[in-house]
Amino acid sequence: MKSHSEHFIILSPIGEIEVSLLSAIAHSIKRIFGFPTQISSLFSDISFAYDNNRNQYNSTQILNQLSTFLPENASKILAITDVDLFIPILTYVYGEAQLGGISAILSVHRLTESTPLINSDAIISERICKEAIHEIGHIFNLKHCKDPACIMHYCRCIGDVDCKSDQLCRYCQILLTDELVKYKKVNNCD
């Protein structure tokens, strides 16, 4: 039997990701989901997902690989990379997650782009934390939300990310609370 306190989310950096950024993400995860995190690089070679024609990496292929690395006691994995990600139907994605599954991936590649008026590390870190929470929200079964201020809102561009808040709307918060109750039941947490 595992207690809730023993469950944690793995943050798996792929490539060079700043430690301060990883701590900011860890802090946000604790705030929204209540889980501690463990930083552990599960794998670093993602050349298998590289697409020559697009000069980008196929996020779905990386996700499938990630799930096979889930260590015992860890509940979910969020990989963080600096390479540009895509899924075949879209030009690029900030991240991708297995809905109700185990793993998610986030790319900081496009989120670190600066816009003329906004160019501060704090804002970039805030953007990345919002999208990290968004992807983990999907692994806890949350879908896209119409509320443009909700963290589960789907963002088409950096401006959308900057506009939304770093919180779940009331509705998504209720859904998440239910999902966490279910999760704890299945995993014998208190």
Ligand SMILES: [Zn+2]
């Ligand atoms: Zn999404």
Ligand SMILES: [Zn+2]
């Ligand atoms: Zn919402």
